[in-house]
Amino acid sequence: MSASAPHAHGRTPVRRRGHQHHPRLRGDRLPAPSSPANTTPSKRVTLDSQTDDVVPCVNSVSESQELTRTNSDDALSNPNILEDSNIDDDEIEFDIRITGADSNGSSDDDFSFREERSAGDGAEVTALASDISDDDPETAELAKLRCPSECTEVLAARENRRRRRCADYPGLAFGSSIFASDTMMKFSIIKNELQNIKNTALKRAESEVAALNRRIQLLEEDLERSEERLATATAKLAEASQAADESERIRKALENRTNMEDDRVAILEAQLSQAKLIAEESDKKYEEVARKLVLMEQDLERAEERAEQSECKIVELEEELRVVGNNLKSLEVSEEKAMASREHVEDKIHSLSQKLTQAEARAEFAERSVQKLQKEVDRLEDELVAEKEKYKDIGDDLDTAFVELILKD
Numbered sequence: 328m329s330a331s332a333p334h335a336h337g338r339t340p341v342r343r344r345g346h347q348h349h350p351r352l353r354g355d356r357l358p359a360p361s362s363p364a365n366t367t368p369s370k371r372v373t374l375d376s377q378t379d380d381v382v383p384c385v386n387s388v389s390e391s392q393e394l395t396r397t398n399s400d401d402a403l404s405n406p407n408i409l410e411d412s413n414i415d416d417d418e419i420e421f422d423i424r425i426t427g428a429d430s431n432g433s434s435d436d437d438f439s440f441r442e443e444r445s446a447g448d449g450a451e452v453t454a455l456a457s458d459i460s461d462d463d464p465e466t467a468e469l470a471k472l473r474c475p476s477e478c479t480e481v482l483a484a485r486e487n488r489r490r491r492r493c494a495d496y497p498g499l500a501f502g503s504s505i506f507a508s509d510t511m512m513k514f515s516i517i518k519n520e521l522q523n524i525k526n527t528a529l530k531r532a533e534s535e536v537a538a539l540n541r542r543i544q545l546l547e548e549d550l551e552r553s554e555e556r557l558a559t560a561t562a563k564l565a566e567a568s569q570a571a572d573e574s575e576r577i578r579k580a581l582e583n584r585t586n587m588e589d590d591r592v593a594i595l596e597a598q599l600s601q602a603k604l605i606a607e608e609s610d611k612k613y614e615e616v617a618r619k620l621v622l623m624e625q626d627l628e629r630a631e632e633r634a635e636q637s638e639c640k641i642v643e644l645e646e647e648l649r650v651v652g653n654n655l656k657s658l659e660v661s662e663e664k665a666m667a668s669r670e671h672v673e674d675k676i677h678s679l680s681q682k683l684t685q686a687e688a689r690a691e692f693a694e695r696s697v698q699k700l701q702k703e704v705d706r707l708e709d710e711l712v713a714e715k716e717k718y719k720d721i722g723d724d725l726d727t728a729f730v731e732l733i734l735k736d
Contacts, residue, residue, distance in 0.1 A: 588735065595732055602725050609718050616707075616714055623707050630700040637693035644686040651679050 655676070 591735065592732070595728065595735075599725075599728060599732075602721070602728060606721050606725065609714075609721055613714055613718055616711060620707050620711055623703060627700050627704050630696060634693055634697050637690055640686065641690050644683065647679075648683060651676075
């Protein structure tokens with residue numbers, strides 16, 4: 328049967344790796360046949376029925392042999408060695424499994440090519456020919472690193488087992504009497520192919536183990552970096568918590584200060600309202616005083632006008648008095664001449680004297696009125712200056728209060 332037989336039947340191959348699938352642990356290793364009579368017919372049928380399937384496999388095996396060649400290839404290609412070394416128990420098991428695959432055809436494991444190492448080797452590798460890529464660069468690199476003496480050790484172990492085998496073992500006589508050189512060569516080629524598949528699968532498994540180790544190392548590095556990031560984040564969280572506590576404390580202090588400032592602003596606003604009321608009252612008083620001042624100025628102007636009029640009358644009276652004096656002189660001169668009209672002149676003088684007295688009284692009253700008005704004007708001017716100073720002081724206090732409010736805000 329060819330290596331691509333499982334895919335020809337359209338079934339998915341099952342790949343089993345690791346020591347947990349070793350045939351010794353699983354119990355699917357077939358025992359050696361008990362007598363030649365039972366083994367010979369099955370082997371003959373297998374060889375006759377599988378000749379057509381084995382021949383196409385020779386080309387594919389030869390191509391894989393060009394890529395991977397071991398010490399066992401040289402040993403199997405020598406005819407003398409093939410004649411001296413008969414088929415062993417592994418070849419018999421392989422032939423029996425191929426026959427069981429043709430007769431039953433019910434299990435996926437029957438379509439996979441298997442080879443079991445000896446007890447001295449102690450491992451099993453199961454693989455398919457279709458799953459192995461000859462162009463895999465990693466497999467090629469691993470093939471360069473493999474020890475070339477492995478197959479030699481396997482052959483030596485098999486030779487020791489063959490020598491320890493009983494002389495009347497039926498497989499020896501059966502192999503030496505039945506198999507021809509061509510059939511033996513085909514079995515050797517198939518065996519070599521399975522050996523190459525095993526080595527390739529082993530290399531692939533080793534590469535997978537190396538990849539898993541690298542992945543584990545990367546995961547450990549990621550874990551360390553994650554722990555470092557976690558520690559950094561924890562430290563930052565602690566710093567942020569401290570900063571938040573400090574901010575909360577500052578906020579509370581500012582709130583207390585704001586409350587105090589609000590109380591102070593309320594007091595200042597009350598004082599400002601009072602100052603505004605005082606300023607309004609001062610403005611009203613100032614307006615009233617200014618109105619009174621205007622009235623007093625008007626009265627003063629009228630008094631000055633009356634005083635001027637009185638002065639004019641006084642001048643006139645003085646002029647009259649001078650005229651009267653002149654007249655008296657003339658009368659004195661002419662007293663003697665006008666003795667007859669003395670009484671009349673005395674009456675006239677008496678009347679003139681009364682008029683003069685009245686004029687003098689009016690003049691004195693005008694002077695006193697002017698003095699009173701002057702005093703009143705002086706008093707009003709003093710009050711005006713005092714009110715202006717009070718208004719200026721109130722305005723300065725208001726400006727100072729506004730500046731303090733602005734600076735505190």
